[in-house]
Amino acid sequence: MEFNRDCLKIDARAECIRLEELIKKQIMGKLKRGGAVVGISGGIDSSVVAALCVRALGKDRVLGLIMPENDSSPDSQRLAEELARGLGIDYIVEDITPALDGFGCYRRRDEAIKRLVPEFGPDYKAKITIASKPLESDSINFFKLIVEAPDGSIISKRMPLNEYLQIVAASNFKQRTRMAMLYYHAERLNRAVVGTGNKDEHELGFFVKYGDGGADLKPISHLYKVQVCQLARFLKLPENITGRAPTTDTYSAEVTQTDFFFGVDFEILDLIWYGLNDSIPSDEVARALDLTAEQVDRVYKDIKQKQRTTEYLRLLPLEPEA
Structure with a gap:
């Protein structure tokens, strides 16, 4: 076909x-x-x-x-x-x-985030994104931490392996x-x-x-x-x-x-x-x-x-x- x-x-x-x-x-x-x-x-x-x-x-x-x-x-x-x-x-x-x-889900996650963005706190928001876009370029796969501050500013950090895994x-x-x-x-x-x-x-x-x-x-x-x-x-x-x-x-x-x-x-x-x-x-x-x-x-x-x-x-x- x-x-x-x-x-x-x-x-x-x-x-x-x-x-x-x-x-x-x-x-x-x-x-x-x-x-x-x-x-x-x-x-x-x-x-x-x-x-x-x-x-x-x-x-x-x-x-x-x-x-x-x-x-x-x-x-x-x-x-x-x-x-x-x-x-x-x-x-x-x-x-x-x-x-x-009880599992410490949020605490353990935030510990890793704060190693990259020390000011991260309760009023901040965060997400992980993948950097590679195969349709755009032949780049190496890695992940970025995107933090949204209370004032609307954006902080972007390439994630080291240990922080990503945690x-x-x-x-x-x-x-x-x-x-x-x-x-x-x-x-x-x-x-x-x-x-x-x-x-x-x-x-x-x-x-x-x-x-x-x-x-x-x-x-x-x-x-x-x-x-x-x-x-x-x-x-x-x-x-x-x-x-x-x-x-x-x-x-x-x-x-x-x-x-x-x-x-x-x-x-x-x-x-x-x-x-x-x-x-x-x-x-x-x-x-x-x-x-x-x-x-x-x-x-x-x-x-x-x-x-x-x-x-x-x-x-x-x-x-x-x-």
């Missing part, structure tokens, strides 16, 4: 029906559980998964869990609650801030706390935890091991982000969710998933990735997307690097050889 911008278009109706049947079979049959628990964030992935579970199991067998914390955008909770009411499912709001305080490790308490909360409610209700990660997140490593990567089933992990968006449109999810830019909702200063990790917008990234997976020459992909072959080659290289460096996230625990 000739490579073009429509390569990732799918029959959204047929795929929804297939996934609904699979969800019901896996939860009721394989896992022998009575329903689903889904963490809903106000984003498109969790909204699609929640809607699929309702169609598969019925609204009375689906619980939505909303888990804000100190750094969460208020929009996330508002949109998640609107989604739950629209789907007709029960939902519970669990503020995980006290648990994160900030990420501390922030990952958030996803792991949410995973524990999901399993609490799943176990008390004899239900399954349904994961909401898509192909981009799973295969390129944009998830936390034993955090948002922890689930009993992952029904959309085979779908590119742009394909999840197609399901969302078929399911007629609210436009304020489908049109919202994907964010990490992890740092006090808002940052998109593109700026934090992927480096390329999904509409282009997914098509280039499809070309890579199908061994399509970079010049052919470039012609279809109005890019240069050099740009496509740089994205190919970046995808391979992300897959290689995050492979350990996808590995099962290692065991002694028989």
